[in-house]
Amino acid sequence: MGWRLPLRSLWRNRRRTALSLAVIALGTAVSIFVLGFLENSRLQIQDSTVQQYGNLQVASPLLWDDTAEDYEYLISPSDADHVTALLAADATYRGSTRQLQFSGLLGANAQTQAIAVTAIEPANGVLDFAGLAVDGRGLIPSDTASAFVGRSLAKRLSLAVGDVVTMTLATVDGAYNASPFRIVGIYRYSNEQFESQVVFVPLAFGQRLLNTSGVDRLVVALDAVASTEPARSRLVAGLANYGFPLEARTWDELSPFYKQLASYFDALFGFLTLAISVLVFFIILQVLTLAFLERTREIGTLRALGATQGGVFRQFFAESAWLAGLGSLIGAVAGSLLVVAFNSAGILWTPPGTIDPFVLASRVGPSAALPVAVSVVATLLSALYPSTRASRLRVVDALRVD
Amino acid sequence: MGSQSQFCHVRGNRFLDAQHLTKTYRVGGETVYALRDVTWSALQGDFVVINGPSGSGKTTFLNLISVIDRPSSGEVFIEGEPTSAKSEGQLAHLRKTKIGLVFQSFNLIPVLSTEENVEYPLLLQKRPRPERAARVEAMLREVGLTDFARRRPNELSGGQRQRVAIARALVTGPMIVLADEPTANLDSKTGETVMDLMRRLNEEHCVTFIVVTHDPAVSRYARRRVRIHDGQLEEGEPDGVATPAS
Numbered sequence A: 001m002g003w004r005l006p007l008r009s010l011w012r013n014r015r016r017t018a019l020s021l022a023v024i025a026l027g028t029a030v031s032i033f034v035l036g037f038l039e040n041s042r043l044q045i046q047d048s049t050v051q052q053y054g055n056l057q058v059a060s061p062l063l064w065d066d067t068a069e070d071y072e073y074l075i076s077p078s079d080a081d082h083v084t085a086l087l088a089a090d091a092t093y094r095g096s097t098r099q100l101q102f103s104g105l106l107g108a109n110a111q112t113q114a115i116a117v118t119a120i121e122p123a124n125g126v127l128d129f130a131g132l133a134v135d136g137r138g139l140i141p142s143d144t145a146s147a148f149v150g151r152s153l154a155k156r157l158s159l160a161v162g163d164v165v166t167m168t169l170a171t172v173d174g175a176y177n178a179s180p181f182r183i184v185g186i187y188r189y190s191n192e193q194f195e196s197q198v199v200f201v202p203l204a205f206g207q208r209l210l211n212t213s214g215v216d217r218l219v220v221a222l223d224a225v226a227s228t229e230p231a232r233s234r235l236v237a238g239l240a241n242y243g244f245p246l247e248a249r250t251w252d253e254l255s256p257f258y259k260q261l262a263s264y265f266d267a268l269f270g271f272l273t274l275a276i277s278v279l280v281f282f283i284i285l286q287v288l289t290l291a292f293l294e295r296t297r298e299i300g301t302l303r304a305l306g307a308t309q310g311g312v313f314r315q316f317f318a319e320s321a322w323l324a325g326l327g328s329l330i331g332a333v334a335g336s337l338l339v340v341a342f343n344s345a346g347i348l349w350t351p352p353g354t355i356d357p358f359v360l361a362s363r364v365g366p367s368a369a370l371p372v373a374v375s376v377v378a379t380l381l382s383a384l385y386p387s388t389r390a391s392r393l394r395v396v397d398a399l400r401v402d
Numbered sequence B: 001m002g003s004q005s006q007f008c009h010v011r012g013n014r015f016l017d018a019q020h021l022t023k024t025y026r027v028g029g030e031t032v033y034a035l036r037d038v039t040w041s042a043l044q045g046d047f048v049v050i051n052g053p054s055g056s057g058k059t060t061f062l063n064l065i066s067v068i069d070r071p072s073s074g075e076v077f078i079e080g081e082p083t084s085a086k087s088e089g090q091l092a093h094l095r096k097t098k099i100g101l102v103f104q105s106f107n108l109i110p111v112l113s114t115e116e117n118v119e120y121p122l123l124l125q126k127r128p129r130p131e132r133a134a135r136v137e138a139m140l141r142e143v144g145l146t147d148f149a150r151r152r153p154n155e156l157s158g159g160q161r162q163r164v165a166i167a168r169a170l171v172t173g174p175m176i177v178l179a180d181e182p183t184a185n186l187d188s189k190t191g192e193t194v195m196d197l198m199r200r201l202n203e204e205h206c207v208t209f210i211v212v213t214h215d216p217a218v219s220r221y222a223r224r225r226v227r228i229h230d231g232q233l234e235e236g237e238p239d240g241v242a243t244p245a246s
């Protein structure tokens, strides 16, 4: 009977059809909204993670293994130059900078505090943290014995811009070293722990303190997040060619937090989608079972006129397919409108452990196809049983029903 | 489809044969005989009226010979072919191509218009659109419902609905039309119109009609009368053949 009978049958009980459509559409819309919200949050966190780590970092495997004794993982200047040259040949390469991290003790105002020193190339344009300054300034190329410290650390030790403090540490050879330096700026960061521990110093100063000409990693910026994996593969191939025992890690490998968060979001969305589709499944199952039951005699008539069981099944299933298609389409539109409305409300939120609030937002992308597909599948699955039952009715019994 | 009775040259062919039909139901542990060992055949062009008291097995018999139900034992032959071994799909095909059904309460599809209801069996037969349109139009003209082609069943009177049902039963050109109490839901005047129509179609198209009824007025139309009593069938003499109204 093609599309005519199924569509007209849907039209026959408009209230029930509207209810079914509303259930499917609501499920789809909520699912689209939540997916968009999680996706948007993940992207924001992805951006800040890439800002913190760069797209890629190149270092000796020993650095990341935590198995290194002393500083055997350091990369010599000539090796670092080779890597930079290799990187520069890549079309997606936007820049790189070298870092050297070590720990030390900071003494000031008769107090001592363990710190994590990150020696960076000042104003390197890739990852120099200067934009985080809340007092004074970030590091600049003319800086020598200078430091850029976190707000929490400054507060704890009562430090101010212009103060001169002392750093004590062990050099790469294990010798004791100490040096005074001047605080040129105070930064703030979204992470409290980071703020209270990490002290930035110019790379040359850090190398002098540690008595080395090496660096422990290269931080690489690429044109886009999506370029990360391909660029890494090319880089790894290039490194192998040169015979460097160096490893390249991507931003998401470097941030354990991001990975956990992404899989948590996936689980959250998976659970929600499952709950919604189970709900849609049972409601539509109930509605269709009732609707088909009411038409028992009609089914008997169709079969008596020569419609096959398959034909009856197809007709009823087609009816559900219309429901599924229309419902999820309405849901997709409603979900998109919900996203637009929510985003225009501009709700601010400060996550625990962070300092700056950010705008809560959702988004609609190609991934919205997933909730739509899930709704369609849930509806069609719920139609399977009533449609099968309708098609299996014994003709005489069906005809006897009033 | 022929249009005059003299074209009914095949009249008398055995189209339908029922051999030793028995139908039992189990009701609360007991076996109820709805039909006992009925052997009977219909000839092409027949106009058979089946009478009998309520619960005697008339509907049961009609269901068996229209192959919408299967006997407990015995065999129904359609055009000489046994049907008991056929699959549901094959039986559906038989109904679709050879048998027309008319029901007591019309059983039109409420969401379809008059012409769409009549078209439905042709759609099942996958007939091309122009042929469907032509046949539906001819059939509606025949039952006098051309002006009601676009109406839905709930916008028609009972008699009109039954005429739609008759058009639907005949549109595929079946060999036989089975009608269970086709006039029971109609007043006597309308019932007569419907019966006149059936008789005329029987005459003109050489279609076998088997009509179950309680109504003595309907029995007048019989060319052949059959009585079912207590699940058993006996042939009776027709009251006299009424001529279709002109």
Ligand SMILES: Nc1ncnc2c1ncn2[C@@H]1O[C@H](COP(=O)(O)OP(=O)(O)OP(=O)(O)O)[C@@H](O)[C@H]1O
Binding pocket: B025, B026, B027, B032, B033, B034, B052, B053, B054, B055, B056, B057, B058, B059, B060, B061
């Ligand atoms: N599904 C069933 N289960 C049990 N018994 C049945 C069933 N169908 C019919 N019967 C019984 O079979 C017998 C014949 O029923 P049938 O419907 O053929 O009678 P009928 O002659 O058509 O009666 P009426 O004139 O009232 O329509 C009755 O006794 C009825 O109760």
Ligand SMILES: [Mg+2]
Binding pocket: B058, B059, B060, B180
């Ligand atoms: Mg009956």
